[in-house]
Amino acid sequence: MVSISTKGIYGVAAMHALYKSPNAxxxxxxxxxxxxxxxHGYLEQILSSLKKSSLVVSIRGVNGxxxxxHDAHEILVLDIVEAxxxxxxxxxxxVGASVVLDSFWADMQEQTRKVFSVKLCDxxxxxxxxxxxx
Amino acid sequence: MVSISTKGIYGVAAMHALYKSPNAxxxxxxxxxxxxxxxHGYLEQILSSLKKSSLVVSIRGVNGxxxxxHDAHEILVLDIVEAxxxxxxxxxxxVGASVVLDSFWADMQEQTRKVFSVKLCDxxxxxxxxxxxx
DNA sequence: TAATACTATAGTAAATTACTATGGTTACTT
DNA sequence: AAGTAACCATAGTAATTTACTATAGTATTA
Numbered sequence: 001m002v003s004i005s006t007k008g009i010y011g012v013a014a015m016h017a018l019y020k021s022p023n024a025x026x027x028x029x030x031x032x033x034x035x036x037x038x039x040h041g042y043l044e045q046i047l048s049s050l051k052k053s054s055l056v057v058s059i060r061g062v063n064g065x066x067x068x069x070h071d072a073h074e075i076l077v078l079d080i081v082e083a084x085x086x087x088x089x090x091x092x093x094x095v096g097a098s099v100v101l102d103s104f105w106a107d108m109q110e111q112t113r114k115v116f117s118v119k120l121c122d123x124x125x126x127x128x129x130x131x132x133x134x
Numbered sequence: 135m136v137s138i139s140t141k142g143i144y145g146v147a148a149m150h151a152l153y154k155s156p157n158a159x160x161x162x163x164x165x166x167x168x169x170x171x172x173x174h175g176y177l178e179q180i181l182s183s184l185k186k187s188s189l190v191v192s193i194r195g196v197n198g199x200x201x202x203x204h205d206a207h208e209i210l211v212l213d214i215v216e217a218x219x220x221x222x223x224x225x226x227x228x229v230g231a232s233v234v235l236d237s238f239w240a241d242m243q244e245q246t247r248k249v250f251s252v253k254l255c256d257x258x259x260x261x262x263x264x265x266x267x268x
Numbered sequence: 269t270a271a272t273a274c275t276a277t278a279g280t281a282a283a284t285t286a287c288t289a290t291g292g293t294t295a296c297t298t
Numbered sequence: 299a300a301g302t303a304a305c306c307a308t309a310g311t312a313a314t315t316t317a318c319t320a321t322a323g324t325a326t327t328a
Contacts, residue, residue, distance in 0.1 A: 003223050005316065013235055028273075042318055048275065061326030064273050077242075089137050100258050101147055107260035108211075111249045115242065124234050126241035139285065162304075176287055182306065195296035198304050 008081040010038050011046050012123075015080050018056065019072045019120050026065035046084060053083035072121035078113055080120075088113050142215040144172050145180050146257075149214050152190065153206045153254050160199030180218060187217035206255035212247055214254075222247050 013036040021027050029047065033040045047066055050056045057069045068075065082088055089112045147170040155161050163181065167174045181200055184190045191203045202209065216222055223246045 007317075009235075009239070012238075013232065016232070016235060039318075041320075044274075045276095045318090051274095058274065059326090060272090060274055060324090062272050062328055064326075066274095098147065098150070101143075101150060104146075104252075104257050104260045105143070108249065108252075112246060115245045115249060118238075118242075123238050126238045141286075173287075175289075178305075179287090179307095185305095192305065193296095194294055194303095194305055196298095196303055197296070200305095 004081060005085060007046065007084050010036065010043070011050060011080045011084045012077055014038070014043065014046060015050070015055065015068070015075065015120060016123055018066060018068050019123075021067070024067055026059060026063075026067050028065040032066070049084050050080070053079070055079060055083055068120075073119050075120040076116070077118045077120065077123065078116040081116060088116060138215060139219060141180065141218050144170065144177070145184060145214045145218045146211055148172070148177065148180060149184070149189065149202070149209065149254060150257060152200060152202050153257075155201070158201055160193060160197075160201050162199040166200070183218050184214070187213070189213060189217055202254075207253050209254040210250070211252045211254065211257065212250040215250060222250060 014032050017032050017035050018027055029040055029043055032038070032047075033043050036043070038046070047056060047058070051058055051066075054069050055075060056066045058064065058066050078088065089109045148166050151166050151169050152161055163174055163177055166172070166181075167177050170177070172180070181190060181192070185192055185200075188203050189209060190200045192198065192200050212222065223243045
């Protein structure tokens with residue numbers, strides 16, 4: 001089954017929570033955890049990966065927490081997912097020996113990555129669309 | 135890591151071989167296996183699944199083999215992949231509780247499935263494009 | 269300096285993947 | 299009518315991945 005793992009979904013949920021934080025206020029892990037229903041420990045790991053990829057910044061100590069490292073219009077869902085799961089949709093090497101199929105899969109990969117190139121600030125829009133179109 | 139499994143890639147390769155068979159001649163498993171480098175036993179399983187999904191038809195006995203069940207312009211890569219791996223990119227249920235994110239992922243799924251809705255007869259075109267555009 | 273935050277690493281049960289192996293059953297050809 | 303070569307079905311398995319939990323820190327600040 002082709003699917004994105006929960007880790008990527010969690011990551012997007014966490015980033016979305018940070019994006020929605022009023023006045024871009026720092027959010028503590030336990031706040032994000034409560035909001036997203038992700039366990040504290042697992043969320044720690046996820047945020048750590050996101051930090052390594054420079055998607056969030058953290059501040060230590062009492063009243064510390066996390067916030068987005070960049071503006072939400074500079075962050076793509078693709079960045080978040082790839083920070084947590086590696087490059088999206090890598091076609092396996094050495095499968096078959098057809099140049100035609102190789103280009104085909106490379107093309108699919110590129111297009112799939114385009115689909116995931118949604119800006120964090122536009123993430124709510126599919127809900128809006130969904131809402132108004134019916 | 136998000137990726138399509140080799141099973142789906144093999145399935146597309148096998149279907150492509152059948153599509154390319156001169157005069158839509160029946161192809162035996164061992165011919166397809168030789169062409170695609172897939173092991174005989176595994177290919178049997180894959181073709182069996184494709185048959186169950188009515189993507190190929192088989193003829194038994196000496197000089198038997200497989201051929202496409204429909205015209206190549208009626209078969210989508212999505213059909214092949216989903217026959218072998220289940221529905222593409224199912225967003226996990228119960229992850230988070232946000233209606234906004236639910237619609238977002240549903241939207242992503244729909245768009246990803248669109249990317250994979252390439253007709254078998256158009257599969258070579260990405261190679262052409264690739265070739266001419268450079 | 270105590271408390272609360274972040275950091276790092278190890279471990280693990282369950283599920284999935286990518287097959288191989290085995291033993292059929294069917295049907296065409298001679 | 300019989301042998302051969304094809305298809306069909308199911309079971310098993312090693313390796314990998316997933317989705318966490320657990321543990322033991324280190325850093326910062328009220």
